[in-house]
Amino acid sequence: MSIEVKGLSFSYENNPVLEDITFQVKSGEFVGIAGPNGSGKSTLAKCLNGIFSPTKGEVLVDGISVTDKSKQWIVRQTVGLVFQNPDNQLVASVVEEDVAFGPENLGIPPAIIRERVQYALERVGLINERKRLVSTLSGGQKQRVAIAGILAMRPKYIVLDEPTSMLDPIGRKEVLSTVLQLKEEGVGIIYITHHLEELVYADKIILLYKGKVFKEGLARDILTDEDTLRDIGLDIPEIPALAIRLKKSSINFENIPLTVEEMVNALFN
Amino acid sequence: MAIEISFGQYLPLDSLIHRLDPRIKLIMTLISIIVIFIIREFIGYALLACFLVVLVALSKVPPLYIFRGLKPLIFFILLTFALHLFTTQGTVIFQWWFLKGTAEGLRNGLLMVFRFMLLISFSTLLTLTCSPLELTDALESLLSPLKRIGFPSHEIAMMMSIALRFIPVLVEETNRIIKAQVARGADIESGGVVNRAKNLIPILVPLFINTFKRADDLALAMEVRCYRGGEGRTKMKEYILSARDFLFLGASIVVGIASILI
Amino acid sequence: MPSLIELRDVWYQYNPNSPLSYWALKGINLKIDRGEFVSIIGPTGSGKSTLIQHFNGLLKPTRGEVIVDGIDISKTKDLKIIRKKVGMVFQYPETQIFSETIYDELAFGLRNYGYSEDEIKKKIEEVTKKLGIDYIPLDKSPFLLSGGEMRRVAIASILAMDPEVFVLDEPLANLDPQGRKELLREIDHLNRKESLTVVIVSHDLSEVSKYANRILVIFDGTIIMDGPPREIFKNVERLIEIFLGVPQIVELLYSLYKRGADIPYNILNLDEAAKVIVKWRKSLGNRDKLRTISTT
Numbered sequence: 001m002s003i004e005v006k007g008l009s010f011s012y013e014n015n016p017v018l019e020d021i022t023f024q025v026k027s028g029e030f031v032g033i034a035g036p037n038g039s040g041k042s043t044l045a046k047c048l049n050g051i052f053s054p055t056k057g058e059v060l061v062d063g064i065s066v067t068d069k070s071k072q073w074i075v076r077q078t079v080g081l082v083f084q085n086p087d088n089q090l091v092a093s094v095v096e097e098d099v100a101f102g103p104e105n106l107g108i109p110p111a112i113i114r115e116r117v118q119y120a121l122e123r124v125g126l127i128n129e130r131k132r133l134v135s136t137l138s139g140g141q142k143q144r145v146a147i148a149g150i151l152a153m154r155p156k157y158i159v160l161d162e163p164t165s166m167l168d169p170i171g172r173k174e175v176l177s178t179v180l181q182l183k184e185e186g187v188g189i190i191y192i193t194h195h196l197e198e199l200v201y202a203d204k205i206i207l208l209y210k211g212k213v214f215k216e217g218l219a220r221d222i223l224t225d226e227d228t229l230r231d232i233g234l235d236i237p238e239i240p241a242l243a244i245r246l247k248k249s250s251i252n253f254e255n256i257p258l259t260v261e262e263m264v265n266a267l268f269n
Numbered sequence: 270m271a272i273e274i275s276f277g278q279y280l281p282l283d284s285l286i287h288r289l290d291p292r293i294k295l296i297m298t299l300i301s302i303i304v305i306f307i308i309r310e311f312i313g314y315a316l317l318a319c320f321l322v323v324l325v326a327l328s329k330v331p332p333l334y335i336f337r338g339l340k341p342l343i344f345f346i347l348l349t350f351a352l353h354l355f356t357t358q359g360t361v362i363f364q365w366w367f368l369k370g371t372a373e374g375l376r377n378g379l380l381m382v383f384r385f386m387l388l389i390s391f392s393t394l395l396t397l398t399c400s401p402l403e404l405t406d407a408l409e410s411l412l413s414p415l416k417r418i419g420f421p422s423h424e425i426a427m428m429m430s431i432a433l434r435f436i437p438v439l440v441e442e443t444n445r446i447i448k449a450q451v452a453r454g455a456d457i458e459s460g461g462v463v464n465r466a467k468n469l470i471p472i473l474v475p476l477f478i479n480t481f482k483r484a485d486d487l488a489l490a491m492e493v494r495c496y497r498g499g500e501g502r503t504k505m506k507e508y509i510l511s512a513r514d515f516l517f518l519g520a521s522i523v524v525g526i527a528s529i530l531i
Numbered sequence: 532m533p534s535l536i537e538l539r540d541v542w543y544q545y546n547p548n549s550p551l552s553y554w555a556l557k558g559i560n561l562k563i564d565r566g567e568f569v570s571i572i573g574p575t576g577s578g579k580s581t582l583i584q585h586f587n588g589l590l591k592p593t594r595g596e597v598i599v600d601g602i603d604i605s606k607t608k609d610l611k612i613i614r615k616k617v618g619m620v621f622q623y624p625e626t627q628i629f630s631e632t633i634y635d636e637l638a639f640g641l642r643n644y645g646y647s648e649d650e651i652k653k654k655i656e657e658v659t660k661k662l663g664i665d666y667i668p669l670d671k672s673p674f675l676l677s678g679g680e681m682r683r684v685a686i687a688s689i690l691a692m693d694p695e696v697f698v699l700d701e702p703l704a705n706l707d708p709q710g711r712k713e714l715l716r717e718i719d720h721l722n723r724k725e726s727l728t729v730v731i732v733s734h735d736l737s738e739v740s741k742y743a744n745r746i747l748v749i750f751d752g753t754i755i756m757d758g759p760p761r762e763i764f765k766n767v768e769r770l771i772e773i774f775l776g777v778p779q780i781v782e783l784l785y786s787l788y789k790r791g792a793d794i795p796y797n798i799l800n801l802d803e804a805a806k807v808i809v810k811w812r813k814s815l816g817n818r819d820k821l822r823t824i825s826t827t
Contacts, residue, residue, distance in 0.1 A: 036707045037678060037679060037706075073495050076494075077495060080491075083490060087438055091434065093279065093433060093434045094281065094402060097505070101494055102494040105495040105496045106495055107501045108503055110504060110507045112385060113503065113504075114505055133281065135438065153495065166704065168734040169735055169776030177792075233708060234708055235712075238778065238779040238780050246809065249805060250681045251808070260782050262785045263783055267812070333549070445622075449627040450587065451589065452621070453643060453689060453692070454615060454644050474629035475626055503779055
């Protein structure tokens with residue numbers, strides 16, 4: 001079970017936006033996609049569930065081509081998308097009513113919708129806010145409602161397109177820990193961002209630059225590759241940056257630490 | 270400068286009134302509106318007002334919220350009152366400058382004031398105790414018989430629900446744009462009619478552009494969540510009429526008829 | 532010389548006399564002097580946006596006084612003068628763009644203040660250079676620009692008015708790392724080279740703190756810390772507690788300190804942080820050796 005992107009190219013009004021992109025995301029895997037603005041990240045997100053059809057190449061979701069119109073609703077249910085602006089993706093005024101929107105569209109019986117709404121709101125930690133007005137929530141809470149709305153459709157993969165870029169630090173933490181917990185529960189995560197410190201828990205990172213895969217690799221390898229990151233205008237996170245400096249002063253690490261916790265442990269050994 | 274809106278704001282509480290079927294609440298509101306327009310006597314309004322007080326008490330909504338719904342319309346209500354007071358022909362009871370107040374005018378004016386206040390209070394109570402979605406669900410359900418003649422009841426209900434969802438967002442956005450342009454030295458409150466209209470451009474243009482952008486985003490978000498119109502759609506909330514609903518409906522019909530006949 | 536902006540015991544209440552009333556500012560005392568680079572930091576809902584709207588009279592204090600360049604904003608009849616002195620850039624300023632050309636957008640404020648077209652042209656030339664957007668033709672529609680360019684045009688439209696203090700609310704939000712760095716560097720340049728007073732509002736201590744020479748931390752409507760960045764970062768624990776993002780290095784140094792390392796943690800610079808860690812490890816090494824000797 002996986003999303004397979006094979007030689008995907010996409011042009012918009014004859015301008016190539018994505019060129020020959022190939023990668024794979026297995027269920028339960030956390031894949032980070034990073035790149036500066038204009039690298040084609042958001043377009044790629046929309047190709048993963050058939051909102052955009054590839055100009056060349058193909059995208060297969062659990063073996064189903066996203067261009068297969070007869071199966072498009074299955075594809076969209078399997079690959080959920082969460083966007084950047086928390087205000088512009090909530091449809092209903094009340095939390096639980098918004099979460100129910102997806103399952104309602106799928107024509108699921110009411111009793112089961114209620115179960116799924118309950119389940120989804122528990123997953124994102126908002127079960128006690130179910131009756132609240134969306135307009136009174138914080139940005140981080142709104143974004144978690146959006147995630148719950150996708151979860152209620154029981155997707156196997158969730159694509160998050162810069163989900164934290166409009167949030168404050170607390171909202172960012174809330175969303176990230178929700179995402180990590182979903183990964184633990186077996187949901188495949190495709191996390192798009194230009195804040196690399198959000199990808200320290202990713203299994204794999206794909207760097208996108210000018211519509212092409214610039215580099216792909218294990219999170220630890222990509223996040224410690226200062227030169228490559230600088231070349232495409234991204235910042236190496238502070239902890240690996242510091243580790244590289246320490247290495248030059250002959251403090252050696254078995255693995256270059258990515259998080260504060262890892263660094264503290266490494267330094268105390 | 271800031272815009273405030275209380276109409277259309279839902280107050281999520283747990284009360285007998287909140288739990289009533291939204292269709293029943295909508296019908297009750299319609300009944301009271303019709304009755305309000307038929308009544309010609311103060312005593313009828315008094316009876317209806319008592320009914321309103323009972324409903325508000327049962328709804329647990331702080332009465333202040335009902336008054337807040339009235340606040341923006343006070344000027345309008347007073348103007349109507351004055352118009353009736355001074356323009357109705359009849360026995361003059363006092364004269365001020367060239368304006369003559371008549372007894373009939375006073376009566377008509379007061380009737381209008383009660384009419385407006387009750388009208389707004391009943392509608393405010395409805396929007397305070399029904400979430401926008403419940404309201405639009407009720408509307409869709411009540412309009413659904415018209416579907417057979419091709420009336421787009423689902424689409425209209427969906428549009429209303431989205432409009433209500435985005436009212437707070439757009440109000441906030443408008444205030445923000447006004448402030449941003451005022452900070453750039455824009456005058457939005459002075460000048461003649463032409464100038465004032467011209468001064469609105471820096472506010473309306475960005476508002477439209479941003480709203481289109483939002484609409485675009487929202488359409489995409491709905492598509493991603495498998496929205497494909499009303500066909501084959503189910504609802505989380507099942508509305509099943511209970512004895513309680515009929516009790517309230519009955520009560521409002523009885524009170525309505527009594528208010529007219531009394 | 533009097534302060535550029537002075538607030539004396541400022542209180543502000545939203546929705547007075549209603550069930551939704553609350554105090555957003557509770558007794559703010561504050562002076563901002565010419566040439567400062569101040570960063571106002573606070574979590575969402577702390578009152579920081581309410582505070583800056585007092586600087587140019589968009590909001591007037593419920594109680595207390597706000598004095599801008601010697602003028603009391605509650606008493607003056609001409610707030611327009613104040614709004615020219617205090618250039619205010621709101622969050623996501625690109626969403627306030629409305630003109631057909633970049634030139635007209637940049638000229639909007641200047642025209643409101645009655646500048647002649649010759650002066651306007653000159654000012655626009657200057658400001659596009661300062662913000663590094665002089666490569667874009669001025670007759671182009673601003674709506675055809677990239678997000679980052681639109682942000683710069685919007686910021687330039689306020690800078691063109693020659694403010695004495697430049698107030699920016701979350702100017703870096705939603706930009707990519709490159710865009711953030713460049714914009715911050717340009718603002719810093721304006722502060723250093725043109726001695727423009729700068730106030731940046733943010734909920735994040737990480738980036739702006741490297742440039743600001745003074746940080747104000749606002750929480751629940753009051754100023755709880757006020758000082759140079761190094762002083763502020765001595766209170767890491769409190770900063771984390773009120774949900775503010777702190778730079779990862781500060782967080783790391785503080786964690787080391789808490790686990791018993793003899794190390795300062797109010798350091799913002801990577802090289803300096805590397806130095807203190809190396810120094811601490813060396814001392815640790817020696818002590819460990821000593822300990823092994825004494826136990827054997």
